[in-house]
Amino acid sequence: AQQYRITLLPGDGIGPEIMTVAVEVLKVVGKKFDLQFEFQEALIGGAAIDEAGEPLPSTTLDMCRNSDAVLLAAIGGYKWDSLPSNLRPEAGLLGLRAGLELFANLRPAKILPELIDSSTLKREIVEGVDIMVVRELTGGIYFGKPKGIFSSETNEKRGINTMVYAESEIERIGKVAFEAARKRQSRLCSVDKANVLEVSQVWRNRITDLANDYPDVELSHMYVDNAAMQLVRAPKQFDTIVTGNLFGDILSDAAAMLTGSIGMLPSASLGASGPGVFEPVHGSAPDIAGQDKANPLAQVLSAAMMLRYGLNQPQAADAVENTVSSILQQDMRTGDIMSPGMKLLGCSAMGEVLIET
Amino acid sequence: AQQYRITLLPGDGIGPEIMTVAVEVLKVVGKKFDLQFEFQEALIGGAAIDEAGEPLPSTTLDMCRNSDAVLLAAIGGYKWDSLPSNLRPEAGLLGLRAGLELFANLRPAKILPELIDSSTLKREIVEGVDIMVVRELTGGIYFGKPKGIFSSETNEKRGINTMVYAESEIERIGKVAFEAARKRQSRLCSVDKANVLEVSQVWRNRITDLANDYPDVELSHMYVDNAAMQLVRAPKQFDTIVTGNLFGDILSDAAAMLTGSIGMLPSASLGASGPGVFEPVHGSAPDIAGQDKANPLAQVLSAAMMLRYGLNQPQAADAVENTVSSILQQDMRTGDIMSPGMKLLGCSAMGEVLIET
Ligand SMILES: CC(C)[C@H](C(=O)O)[C@@H](O)C(=O)O
Ligand SMILES: CC(C)[C@H](C(=O)O)[C@@H](O)C(=O)O
Numbered sequence: 001a002q003q004y005r006i007t008l009l010p011g012d013g014i015g016p017e018i019m020t021v022a023v024e025v026l027k028v029v030g031k032k033f034d035l036q037f038e039f040q041e042a043l044i045g046g047a048a049i050d051e052a053g054e055p056l057p058s059t060t061l062d063m064c065r066n067s068d069a070v071l072l073a074a075i076g077g078y079k080w081d082s083l084p085s086n087l088r089p090e091a092g093l094l095g096l097r098a099g100l101e102l103f104a105n106l107r108p109a110k111i112l113p114e115l116i117d118s119s120t121l122k123r124e125i126v127e128g129v130d131i132m133v134v135r136e137l138t139g140g141i142y143f144g145k146p147k148g149i150f151s152s153e154t155n156e157k158r159g160i161n162t163m164v165y166a167e168s169e170i171e172r173i174g175k176v177a178f179e180a181a182r183k184r185q186s187r188l189c190s191v192d193k194a195n196v197l198e199v200s201q202v203w204r205n206r207i208t209d210l211a212n213d214y215p216d217v218e219l220s221h222m223y224v225d226n227a228a229m230q231l232v233r234a235p236k237q238f239d240t241i242v243t244g245n246l247f248g249d250i251l252s253d254a255a256a257m258l259t260g261s262i263g264m265l266p267s268a269s270l271g272a273s274g275p276g277v278f279e280p281v282h283g284s285a286p287d288i289a290g291q292d293k294a295n296p297l298a299q300v301l302s303a304a305m306m307l308r309y310g311l312n313q314p315q316a317a318d319a320v321e322n323t324v325s326s327i328l329q330q331d332m333r334t335g336d337i338m339s340p341g342m343k344l345l346g347c348s349a350m351g352e353v354l355i356e357t
Numbered sequence: 358a359q360q361y362r363i364t365l366l367p368g369d370g371i372g373p374e375i376m377t378v379a380v381e382v383l384k385v386v387g388k389k390f391d392l393q394f395e396f397q398e399a400l401i402g403g404a405a406i407d408e409a410g411e412p413l414p415s416t417t418l419d420m421c422r423n424s425d426a427v428l429l430a431a432i433g434g435y436k437w438d439s440l441p442s443n444l445r446p447e448a449g450l451l452g453l454r455a456g457l458e459l460f461a462n463l464r465p466a467k468i469l470p471e472l473i474d475s476s477t478l479k480r481e482i483v484e485g486v487d488i489m490v491v492r493e494l495t496g497g498i499y500f501g502k503p504k505g506i507f508s509s510e511t512n513e514k515r516g517i518n519t520m521v522y523a524e525s526e527i528e529r530i531g532k533v534a535f536e537a538a539r540k541r542q543s544r545l546c547s548v549d550k551a552n553v554l555e556v557s558q559v560w561r562n563r564i565t566d567l568a569n570d571y572p573d574v575e576l577s578h579m580y581v582d583n584a585a586m587q588l589v590r591a592p593k594q595f596d597t598i599v600t601g602n603l604f605g606d607i608l609s610d611a612a613a614m615l616t617g618s619i620g621m622l623p624s625a626s627l628g629a630s631g632p633g634v635f636e637p638v639h640g641s642a643p644d645i646a647g648q649d650k651a652n653p654l655a656q657v658l659s660a661a662m663m664l665r666y667g668l669n670q671p672q673a674a675d676a677v678e679n680t681v682s683s684i685l686q687q688d689m690r691t692g693d694i695m696s697p698g699m700k701l702l703g704c705s706a707m708g709e710v711l712i713e714t
Pocket of ligand 1: 093094249
């Protein structure tokens with residue numbers, strides 16, 4: 001049997017509950033496809049702050065580095081919101097991205113036929129929406145320097161962050177995006193703010209140059225404000241989107257919400273070498289944590305993305321995704337995607353159904 | 358009669374057509390309310406580039422400074438898209454904002470009952486949406502330094518822009534926002550990315566402190582990615598939003614698109630002293646320029662905002678807004694907001710109807 005070492009990062013809030021379900025599913029699929037998983041669990045986020053005094057203990061990063069893939073659930077919560085920024089749960093996530101050099105974040109926003117009515121948009125607008133947002137994840141304003149809070153001579157505070165992209169950074173995310181577009185409908189829309197920002201002009205030029213290597217992919221450019229608008233107006237116009245860290249943060253969440261079921265959406269963060277991190281798009285939902293109400297399906301679909309992009313086991317990935325589809329077709333729903341006439345399941349009950357299917 | 362000097366900046370694309378309509382409406386309303394307008398026209402954007410070689414000639418800025426209010430239509434077009442950024446139409450707009458110190462941009466996104474079906478969102482989600490986005494307009498990453506394109510030792514280009522806010526800048530936009538919220542439903546949501554950006558932490562702290570002076574206004578905070586999501590998920594939760602320049606650019610466009618009728622939305626840009634600039638949210642629509650197809654109503658409603666916020670003539674503003682409502686109630690529509698059974702009007706025909714009503 002093929003052996004894989006998987007680091008599990010359950011994190012905060014509903015994280016541990018949904019992780020438990022995903023691990024059970026992986027065990028079943030492992031048996032079926034002769035894959036042997038060795039799971040090792042590590043601390044991140046608020047849980048790490050509480051137990052180890054920091055959001056990303058070095059042991060966690062080491063364990064991640066020594067594994068074939070990392071499955072992350074969710075981090076953060078009100079409890080840690082007043083800590084200084086370098087000690088907050090989010091710093092753990094950013095540290096993980098930087099530490100593993102996860103420069104490419106893939107965020108699919110695909111509307112599932114069974115859940116089309118959960119969307120706040122009209123059926124004819126969202127039916128068939130299938131967008132892949134490729135977000136740069138280790139550069140831009142998230143990591144640019146100088147950054148910090150500085151006091152002027154008059155003792156006035158100024159907050160500073162720097163949005164910076166070098167051509168090489170743009171090139172490597174661009175390549176991932178063109179390749180991704182190729183496996184889809186071969187249409188790539190690069191989003192920037194080149195009418196105002198110099199950093200976006202470098203972005204746009206480098207992406208435009210790269211297009212020469214991908215003559216089969218149709219490249220377009222869009223300003224970020226217009227992209228936010230077009231996602232609401234006519235989301236079906238998009239196939240693959242590539243953009244920087246901050247714009248990707250905003251647009252991938254907007255795109256996700258179009259589907260009406262953010263509890264269903266997985267994501268993958270990949271580096272040049274080393275393990276990728278696979279996690280749901282949704283957050284840690286501290287308000288429903290521990291109540292067996294969470295929707296574990298995004299976590300399960302993140303495990304499927306791990307099988308596909310992290311471990312190169314597309315058949316096992318297909319099997320997991322098909323199981324999720326068939327459960328939806330059998331009208332089983334968690335609270336967040338519940339609608340009249342459907343069967344309401346809690347997190348663990350959903351887990352049991354997944355394993356049996 | 359009260360006298361006002363108004364600088365008109367028709368700009369590019371459909372700008373001149375819709376400006377003509379707004380001026381006619383102002384003349385009629387002026388007669389009715391005993392207001393005397395002295396109109397002076399100046400160049401901006403692509404039109405200024407073509408005639409004067411720069412997007413904001415100093416004569417234009419001087420004329421604006423020497424007037425009681427500025428009515429702007431729209432700037433930009435494909436024609437000027439390949440110019441270097443300091444010579445593009447957008448640079449004219451940014452120069453105008455900086456030159457007149459227009460730090461407060463008010464962008465209402467209100468759904469009109471007559472146009473509710475133009476929204477891509479379901480009726481029950483958008484019915485009653487009435488959001489005011491207060492966007493900081495002369496700071497943040499639009500103007501922060503250092504900025505530019507730099508070459509490294511290895512000749513690699515790096516684009517750099519700086520997002521910076523000083524407490525005093527946050528305070529003055531915050532005050533405008535709290536005051537605006539007070540005149541509305543007294544709920545203010547401040548949008549930032551304080552879980553990642555130091556500049557947002559300064560923003561959040563200063564806004565939080567300011568709230569002490571406005572105990573009657575309910576303040577909340579939201580991360581920008583979540584705000585983009587919540588605008589799609591449940592836009593009615595918002596009353597007044599305050600945010601920085603870049604986030605305001607993105608979110609106000611998303612909010613505008615929720616209404617489904619961006620051709621209807623005006624905006625106001627105000628400074629500490631001196632004239633404000635009033636302009637539609639939509640762009641210059643070069644694809645339909647000169648075809649008498651444009652919707653002039655956002656421009657007309659911008660003139661109403663000018664009467665209200667720029668000239669302190671609320672009754673005249675009411676009259677203009679009521680005229681627009683009554684025209685919609687009479688089922689008259691331009692192409693962008695057309696639906697079956699309505700009467701289709703061109704830009705100039707819409708102007709005639711406005712004047713007669
Ligand atoms: C939690 C936060 C730091 C993070 C981000 O901004 O990248 C999150 O919003 C995301 O999109 O993964
Ligand atoms: C044209 C552009 C410079 C401008 C901006 O980004 O502010 C526009 O998008 C707007 O929102 O007024």
